[in-house]
Amino acid sequence: MHNKTLSELSALLHNGDITSVELTQHFLNRIKTHNGNLNAFISVTEESALAQAAAADKQFADKTAGKLTGIPMAHKDIFCTKGVRTSCASKMLDKFIAPYDATVVEKIAASGMVMLGKTNMDEFAMGSSNETSFYGPVKNPWDTDRVPGGSSGGSAAAIAARLAPAATGTDTGGSIRQPSSLCNLTGLKPTYGRVSRYGMIAFASSLDQAGPMAANAEDAALLLNVMSGFDERDSTSVERDVPDYTANLNDSLQGLRIGLPKEYFGEGLAPEVAEIIDVAIKEFEKLGATVKEISLPNTSLAIPTYYVVAPAECSSNLSRMDGVRFGHRCDDPKDLLDLYQRSRGEGFGDEVKRRIMIGTYALSAGYYDAYYLKAQKCRRLISDDFQQAFEEVDVIMGPTAPTTAFKLGDKTDDPVAMYLADIYTINTNLAGLPGMSIPAGFANGLPAGLQIIGNYFDEARLLNVAHQYQQVTDWHKQIPTAFQ
Amino acid sequence: MSLDKSDVEKIAHLARLAIDESTIPDYARDLNNILTLVEQMSAVNTDAVTPMAHPLDAHQRLREDVVSETDQRELFQSIAPKTDAGVYLVPQVIE
Numbered sequence: 001m002h003n004k005t006l007s008e009l010s011a012l013l014h015n016g017d018i019t020s021v022e023l024t025q026h027f028l029n030r031i032k033t034h035n036g037n038l039n040a041f042i043s044v045t046e047e048s049a050l051a052q053a054a055a056a057d058k059q060f061a062d063k064t065a066g067k068l069t070g071i072p073m074a075h076k077d078i079f080c081t082k083g084v085r086t087s088c089a090s091k092m093l094d095k096f097i098a099p100y101d102a103t104v105v106e107k108i109a110a111s112g113m114v115m116l117g118k119t120n121m122d123e124f125a126m127g128s129s130n131e132t133s134f135y136g137p138v139k140n141p142w143d144t145d146r147v148p149g150g151s152s153g154g155s156a157a158a159i160a161a162r163l164a165p166a167a168t169g170t171d172t173g174g175s176i177r178q179p180s181s182l183c184n185l186t187g188l189k190p191t192y193g194r195v196s197r198y199g200m201i202a203f204a205s206s207l208d209q210a211g212p213m214a215a216n217a218e219d220a221a222l223l224l225n226v227m228s229g230f231d232e233r234d235s236t237s238v239e240r241d242v243p244d245y246t247a248n249l250n251d252s253l254q255g256l257r258i259g260l261p262k263e264y265f266g267e268g269l270a271p272e273v274a275e276i277i278d279v280a281i282k283e284f285e286k287l288g289a290t291v292k293e294i295s296l297p298n299t300s301l302a303i304p305t306y307y308v309v310a311p312a313e314c315s316s317n318l319s320r321m322d323g324v325r326f327g328h329r330c331d332d333p334k335d336l337l338d339l340y341q342r343s344r345g346e347g348f349g350d351e352v353k354r355r356i357m358i359g360t361y362a363l364s365a366g367y368y369d370a371y372y373l374k375a376q377k378c379r380r381l382i383s384d385d386f387q388q389a390f391e392e393v394d395v396i397m398g399p400t401a402p403t404t405a406f407k408l409g410d411k412t413d414d415p416v417a418m419y420l421a422d423i424y425t426i427n428t429n430l431a432g433l434p435g436m437s438i439p440a441g442f443a444n445g446l447p448a449g450l451q452i453i454g455n456y457f458d459e460a461r462l463l464n465v466a467h468q469y470q471q472v473t474d475w476h477k478q479i480p481t482a483f484q
Numbered sequence: 485m486s487l488d489k490s491d492v493e494k495i496a497h498l499a500r501l502a503i504d505e506s507t508i509p510d511y512a513r514d515l516n517n518i519l520t521l522v523e524q525m526s527a528v529n530t531d532a533v534t535p536m537a538h539p540l541d542a543h544q545r546l547r548e549d550v551v552s553e554t555d556q557r558e559l560f561q562s563i564a565p566k567t568d569a570g571v572y573l574v575p576q577v578i579e
Contacts (some may be wrong), residue, residue: 099559192539206538235544304524315499322500324572329565335575337500345502353501357492357511358518360499371522376535378525383536416517432539456540 001026002162003479006071006219009165013060013070018240020060020070024053024114027072031116031163035484038139040148040157042077043085044117052114054166059112068222069112074164076155076359077118078125079105079210080199088201089133090123092328092347097364102199103231104168104210104301111226118165120154123349124318125175126205127151128421131412132351139408140183142446143482146405148342149421150178155213156183161483166214166223167294170200172207173306174401174425177437180213184439184478186220186466187213191456192432195224196231204313205236207306207429216476217438217466221245224459248460249467254288256465259393264424270403272443280440280450280469284397287468289351294393296385301378302427303419308362308375309430314352321347354415386453394467398454399424400437404446412432424451434459438466439475447478495556 001023004012009207012018028046035041049072056070080086080098082105087093109115122132130138130153141150141161148157152169156179157165169176171189180187188211195210202208212223228242265274281291323329323343330346333339348356348476362371389396402423411418428435433456437449450469454462470476487495492512496503503511557570566573 076575095563097563099556099563162566193542232545232547236538237540238540243544298528301525301528304522307518307522308525319500323565324562324574326563327565333575336577339575340500341497341502344500348501353503354511354514354518356499356501357515359520361487361495361515361519362522364495373529373535374525376537377530377533378528379535380533381528383539411519415514416521419521450499 002030002165003271004108004165005216006068006165006214008224009071010067014065016060020053020114021050023070024049024072024116027116028163030321033165034161035323037144038141038157038161039136040072040120040154040161040163041117042087042089042120042135042154043427045084045115048084049114049116050106051136056112056114062193066112068457069225070114072116072164073108073156074116074119074155074167074171074401076107076121076168078170078201079168081115081118084118085290086118086201087134088124090349090352091349093135094134094328096326100199103196103233104200104227104471107226107229108168119158119167121350122151122153124201124314125151125170125172126314126351126355128174128178128418129411130407131408132234132349134349137408137433140405141483142183143405145484146446148180149405150403151175152213153179156185158181159183159185159213159215160480162479166212166219167212168227169213170208170210171429171431172204172310174422176211176213177435177451178401178422182438182447184447184475185213185215186217186436186438187211187477188220188224188459188462189428189434189437189457190224190228191434193236194434194457194459195227196229196234198231198233202317204310205317206312206313209429213412216470217463218246218249221463235239245460245463248464251464252288253284253465253468256284256289256395258284258289258291259294259389259396260267260291260413261294261296261299261396261398263296264398267358268402268420268423270398271332273399273403273448276443276448277450278443281397283469283472287472292393294389294396296389296427298378298381298385301425302382302430303423305375305378305382306426307419308371309379311355311359312362312372313359315356315363318352318356323347346429351415369386379430382427386431386433390455395461398451400451404443404448428453432456434462436462436466438469438476441475442478447475487512487519
């Protein structure tokens, strides 16, 4: 049951072969069996899940059920869920019961999907290994000595181990795509503004974007259909109609122009990953695509630029965590300053503190031009590189991450080494472009993903490209032995 | 430039973060490493480049100034660390 696609599950539910309560219970049982080992979920909402499933079953009886009605899913614990703890994997919000639903949560609930629980993540989405979580690291189902990637590591591990058929993630510098690569999933970061950020706890507001994580491209398309759309409660939401992302999945790739940025295949890319990507590209040629080398000359600016923009915005966004109206408060503050400083000092972990301090420094008097303004200019250069490339090609392909999953603890002592895990994903966030990662093969039993980057609002094309590849390969169907 | 102990203390104060005295050298090292990484931006000349504030160069939308939210004071205060008679409590600010 847990190996089926969303469409297959939908058919079983609509045909009456299984009830939503049975299906939900099946996944809840799997969570009970495996979560102790994987730590993919922070909260499991069993009672409300079964209530939602019962409501879904009533819809089937009434013939009012939709395509996704009754299918279980999980939300990254960065999305506010009314009446349910929304921790962002931080001690700061350990006792925070959200008083409202994020737009994404509202939309997915309206589609009739059942929320199984809230998944683990890096604290406030700051990390690439899920090791900065207050609730402990998540284990990669492909090798539990290794990280699942981050920051959406809990969502990734949950789907990879089939504890949930699909999940939401968020991506500020690679947080959907990099864990998808390390866990053999299909994950998509949409164009900035495509999915509402309302109720999604802000990390870096000009980069954050929510998207679907799933086992295959068709499932991701179905989820994106539900998540996307204009929202007046998000000031950067884009007023643009949502196409049916499943409509073009079966289009031929004949004549598709693929660009391979030479900067993505240089030093730092593990040879075994390079080989997997080479083989995947050949598969696209067989499908009728043409391939050419392109250049994104400012690629090396991406990480330096990101580590100004993201910390600057996070230092501003996280100033709301002050111990006054919600969140952690220290014991016996002697005055207001002491209350702020100790509540924040106790509530935030090391990586979050580092980024707040970098951001505070970059924005402090006398440094704004040298850091934030300079970074915004570099961002323009990075974005222009892409626009130039898209004059010649339809999509850009390359590795999602430079390596397969690394060992737990390998990079925790060296923040800068950890930052390099996002070297191929960060520049699409800076440019606001859509990108996705799809399973492309294995090296020593560990999965590696192929990244596909498109122009603004070209999500349907990315999904079409991914889906066609998945018709002729079966990497996306591989499930780790212990979780079959 | 390189940040020293007093710089780290000043930044932590500006960010309203209490950090352990014993961890300051570690923060100084890590912050300096990050700033060294960031310095790579200076490799390119950006004098003639327009800063990019929004990926789609969108403009702020305007809306009518109408009431759209209802009063949920009790719900919101139910998750507050300390309240009394409908107000949030903090240590005394004015003598």
